[in-house]
Amino acid sequence: MPEAPESRSLNFIEDIIEADRVTEKHGGRVLTRFPPEPNGYLHIGHAKSICLNFGLGLRYDGATNLRFDDTNPVKEDVEYVDSIREDVEWLGFKWVNEFFASDYFQQLYDYAEYLVQQGKAYVCDLSEAEIRDYRGNFHTPGKDSPYRNRTPGENLDLLRRMRAGEFADGARVLRARIDMQSGNMNLRDPLMYRIRRAHHHRTGDAWLIYPLYDYAHGVSDALEAITHSICTLEFEDHRPLYGWFLEQDAEGKFFRRPLPRQIEFARLNLTYTVMSKRRLLELVKEGHVQHWDDPRMPTICGLRRRGFTPASLRNFAERVGVAKRDSISDVGLLEFAIREDLEKSALRRMAVLRPLKVILTNMGEGEVFELEVANHPDTSHGTRKLQLTREIFIEREDFEEIPPKKWFRLAPGAEVRLKGACLIRCEEVIKDAMGQVVELRCAWDPASLGGDAPDGRKVKGTLHWVSAAHAVTAEMRLYDRLFTAENPMDIAEGGDWRDTLNPHSLEVLPGAKLEASLAAANTGDRFQFERLGYFCVDRDSQPGALVFNRTVALKDSWAKVGEKG
């Protein structure tokens, strides 16, 4: 369950709600809704909306509905309904009611007949192209459709015959009779119904006409007695239309006042990624990523597989805030959110990504020192056993034959600490015919076992390591940002958003060496591999063939020193 709202300044939607509570507009009631169209997978932008809507419900002792906006049968599918439920649940939210816009098809239709009878809607025979033409544009007012003044009786007859299937798809539409001269294009007699002989994932073939978003959405909100209907900025100029439909139907006493209010906020954008469903789909279709749940994807399922926690996503949503300004949030904030959560909870383990063999020359063959080490700097997380043996692996990049300035790690003649074990000093570097370092010969200080050297000498570096005899081999999948550009959609002349795809967004390391205790890790388990980052067991993992995803690396201030030269 999400944590109690911390003290922070209110966002503008909370201001609105609190003002409504003061005036008792809805009798103090707060009911929001999360209304996805089940035509694709949810991404982190949806997560922001989910956290906003459900967060408001929780904060104001209200509730939130999950409503599938399924008014366009050709694009929707149950597959998506299931994944959406799963994602919302995984984020930690419970909806008080689950509805589908299609639940309201009959009411929507009945109200449409009412609007026709009131002379507020009419059946239009213009073709799609003609409608576009008659609508005019930003600089030219629209022209009335020649069918605009049909009598209510004629319209009702036509609407019923549309429903009965007497006309071909696209032959006629039902339109709201508003204002063809409006500066707001949405008010130039918007479409309410189209004829579509398509199989609907829930209503099957019961309907041949389907309502459009602008008509269906507001009515659905009102039927559910939603108090605050939150959507994104691009719907701002739909608001008058939202109000118009609700007002007409309220006059017809189809639902009670006060009517729900539409409020718009800025959708989430993230640096180094794309967020539109269409672009995401292209990434999948064109094979730039494996699937919707590829750990590089900003989808909720992708982030889940990558190792993100629900709490980290909720905290992230809380931190980016809610406002009306178009913005692009720094993906670094997302990385901060997951590190913040995992730092507290992930058990520490040792894993060597790119192994370099080290022989402890003064340790006996077959000798095994068993060590008990803490699972976490917070010792309440308990301990585990580690084995120290003559042959170990350390990280290849923890050794430099000619170390740069301020190098704390291993180098010829240098002494470092093996985390949780002992001090070792590098005495010899073994190379192959190509001159590559293949092995290090080091001397260990038995007196330092499990602690410091008795003579009080200090070392600056502490390395992670694993016993060669005990280590298990695993595949490591290291992820980097999918794009090299902060805003891939900010395309240069003649360029394509795909141009900035990062060719190194996935690096697979097949021969990583892990401490023995990790052999029993299960899919989804998360760990911090000391000095490296947070990792989780991928669903591709098998006993004996472990696969880990790197969720996020640890902050690395040494790397920054390197960058600066």
Add this chain to the structure above:
RNA sequence: UGGGGAGUAGCCAAGUGGUAAGGCAGCAGGUUUUGAUCCUGCGUAUCGAGGGUUCGAAUCCUUCCUCCCCAACCA
């Protein structure tokens, strides 16, 4: 040239006439058996620009500039 929105530090974001919160990033230092975490300190923010009102303006008025959305039988 129509309608609707938005401009506060590198990125988010408070602020609603009384003298610019907070977070992330960055920088410096301290602690540390993770170069992590943690702790401390660090930003003269032309509050998009100009003009005006006011004792006092990010907040009010005015002119202008920039950016975003809208012309699907998509949502």
